[in-house]
Amino acid sequence: MKCSVITLALGLCIATPWTKAADSPKVADFSGVWTTTATIDEFDSRNARLTVSKKEGKWKAIMVNEEGERTDLTRVVPTEKGLTVEFDMERDGQQAIIGAKAQLGKEGELKGEWYAKDGDGFELMKNKWVAVRSIKEDIAGSWNVTAKTDNGDMEHAMVMKKEGNRFSGYASSSEGDADFSNLKLEKNTLSMQVPYGGGIVKIKSKLIANGQLKGKWTFFDEFDQEVATGEWIAKKKAKKS
Numbered sequence: 001m002k003c004s005v006i007t008l009a010l011g012l013c014i015a016t017p018w019t020k021a022a023d024s025p026k027v028a029d030f031s032g033v034w035t036t037t038a039t040i041d042e043f044d045s046r047n048a049r050l051t052v053s054k055k056e057g058k059w060k061a062i063m064v065n066e067e068g069e070r071t072d073l074t075r076v077v078p079t080e081k082g083l084t085v086e087f088d089m090e091r092d093g094q095q096a097i098i099g100a101k102a103q104l105g106k107e108g109e110l111k112g113e114w115y116a117k118d119g120d121g122f123e124l125m126k127n128k129w130v131a132v133r134s135i136k137e138d139i140a141g142s143w144n145v146t147a148k149t150d151n152g153d154m155e156h157a158m159v160m161k162k163e164g165n166r167f168s169g170y171a172s173s174s175e176g177d178a179d180f181s182n183l184k185l186e187k188n189t190l191s192m193q194v195p196y197g198g199g200i201v202k203i204k205s206k207l208i209a210n211g212q213l214k215g216k217w218t219f220f221d222e223f224d225q226e227v228a229t230g231e232w233i234a235k236k237k238a239k240k241s
Helices: 002-008
Strands: 032-041 044-055 058-065 070-073 075-078 082-091 094-104 110-118 123-133 141-149 152-163 166-173 176-179 181-186 189-196 199-209 212-220 226-236
Touching: 058 075, 070 082, 094 123, 123 199, 166 181, 176 189, 189 212, 199 226
Parallel strands: none
Antiparallel strands: 032 044, 032 123, 044 058, 058 070, 075 082, 082 094, 094 110, 110 123, 141 152, 141 226, 152 166, 166 176, 181 189, 189 199, 199 212, 212 226
């Protein structure tokens, strides 16, 4: 049973910033794709891909582990601060409940524990569990960007493209377009740079919610000296129906 529990308990629950549902308590918007990491022991951890959706008022979740095995999660229970998700399993005549419970962090990450219980609800094991949104699943599209400076906000558009496994993008304003370079996407983090004013602006941000990036920009002059920095925010434009 221990092997079965460790294999399956890879990542299960999530939470995000609030969205208001009609005639119901405030709950977090869990929809999207997440990268989860479940700690097994001090030497081992397991990653999984967790896809969460809401259809006809009901939350659903699908987990795919590193071996490509899919599990449909049978219990998805959101609250205003987190989510508990569980599924039942049986092996060699033994019943078990695999689940996880996490709370939303300041940067949109989820931190909590995965656990395994026997059929009577007695806890068999537990350990750390972390989930972050998968930026590769959300980055493609058009974004509205706000860069905060000492002289006020600077706004422009950002267009990101995905062709196969390759990502590219550019910033667009009344002054023209500028391609991003050194573009890197890892888990929930986007880093890139763009030429500006004879120097380079380096940007690093995190996907903190569906269609919401938050981080900072830093301007380096032609001598690679840091000149200024500030908050950088991007919100994805809704697709036209």
